Amino acid sequence: MRSTPLSFVALAATCLLLTSCAASSAGGSSTADETVELTTPTGVDIEIPAEPTAALGFYTTDLDILITLGFDLADTQPIRDDFTAFPDFFPQEELDGLATFGNFPEFNLEAVLEAEPDFILNGLGYEQDLDGQLQKIAPTYTYNAFDGGDWRDVVAKAATDLGREEQWQAWVDRYEARIADIRERLDAADIHPVVADMGYWEGQVTTSCYGVPCLVFADLGLEMAPLMNATEDGLPASDEYAELSPEQLGQLDGIDVVFTGAEEDGTVWVEEDEALKQNAIWQNLSFVQDGEYYPYNYEMIYGSPSGMDAFLTVVEKALLG
Numbered sequence: 001m002r003s004t005p006l007s008f009v010a011l012a013a014t015c016l017l018l019t020s021c022a023a024s025s026a027g028g029s030s031t032a033d034e035t036v037e038l039t040t041p042t043g044v045d046i047e048i049p050a051e052p053t054a055a056l057g058f059y060t061t062d063l064d065i066l067i068t069l070g071f072d073l074a075d076t077q078p079i080r081d082d083f084t085a086f087p088d089f090f091p092q093e094e095l096d097g098l099a100t101f102g103n104f105p106e107f108n109l110e111a112v113l114e115a116e117p118d119f120i121l122n123g124l125g126y127e128q129d130l131d132g133q134l135q136k137i138a139p140t141y142t143y144n145a146f147d148g149g150d151w152r153d154v155v156a157k158a159a160t161d162l163g164r165e166e167q168w169q170a171w172v173d174r175y176e177a178r179i180a181d182i183r184e185r186l187d188a189a190d191i192h193p194v195v196a197d198m199g200y201w202e203g204q205v206t207t208s209c210y211g212v213p214c215l216v217f218a219d220l221g222l223e224m225a226p227l228m229n230a231t232e233d234g235l236p237a238s239d240e241y242a243e244l245s246p247e248q249l250g251q252l253d254g255i256d257v258v259f260t261g262a263e264e265d266g267t268v269w270v271e272e273d274e275a276l277k278q279n280a281i282w283q284n285l286s287f288v289q290d291g292e293y294y295p296y297n298y299e300m301i302y303g304s305p306s307g308m309d310a311f312l313t314v315v316e317k318a319l320l321g
């Protein structure tokens with residue numbers, strides 16, 4: 001992943017026109033004694049408004065987290081370059097009327113500046129140079145939401161650091177109640193399938209334990225296919241993942257139910273690819289013959305509260321109707 005270079009001479013000049021990148025975006029509603037000082041996971045000391053009025057989520061999952069934690073949003077927010085709108089499973093009422101700009105995988109820091117945020121939440125902590133660039137626009141809480149662990153752990157810490165524990169716990173309680181209810185109904189109906197999250201890329205079927213699907217499977221106590229290489233906690237057991245050529249698809253035998261990512265427009269590659277349509281091994285797999293594969297918006301996999309809730313709903317409907 002790479003970021004678009006930005007001239008900070010131009011950035012600084014624009015900041016001067018705005019009076020102050022961090023201060024002008026607050027709309028004059030915050031004063032110096034209404035701030036909170038904290039240290040981010042990257043070791044940077046920042047001072048943010050006690051009640052930001054124009055928070056910006058640098059990646060779409062960050063935006064969802066801001067909504068969950070009850071932040072007021074800037075009027076413009078980023079989306080992925082390959083999307084045309086916010087993910088359809090995000091809270092639409094809170095997003096109504098907001099403008100968008102593409103910001104991933106190419107970074108559009110000029111558009112971030114023009115959004116005039118007074119606080120930025122940035123989960124792309126693996127981008128080493130990004131935090132320093134964003135701090136010049138507005139105080140930024142940078143953390144690594146994609147470190148290979150459970151996204152809930154780093155977000156829980158962020159909620160604590162930002163004084164939003166109550167809002168975070170409210171989501172956790174709702175989610176755990178749903179998990180308990182679905183598990184009870186699965187047990188009552190004796191529904192215990194072998195499941196897998198599956199993709200298709202450059203002529204190969206892939207399956208792995210990455211992100212939200214694996215975590216939801218684990219939370220529900222579902223048996224994951226060995227090819228997913230998952231721990232009992234729904235985390236990757238290693239960096240390896242299965243890539244199966246057309247001749248190797250027989251290794252998928254024994255999987256009962258498959259979940260597979262779809263494009264924003266609903267395109268599902270395991271349905272559209274001509275090579276799979278003509279592959280006898282694929283066509284003879286039970287989950288293909290029985291239609292037991294269920295598409296979901298692939299943006300759900302990148303951990304966020306709405307993504308977790310939405311994927312849980314996909315699994316609930318697939319298994320319980």
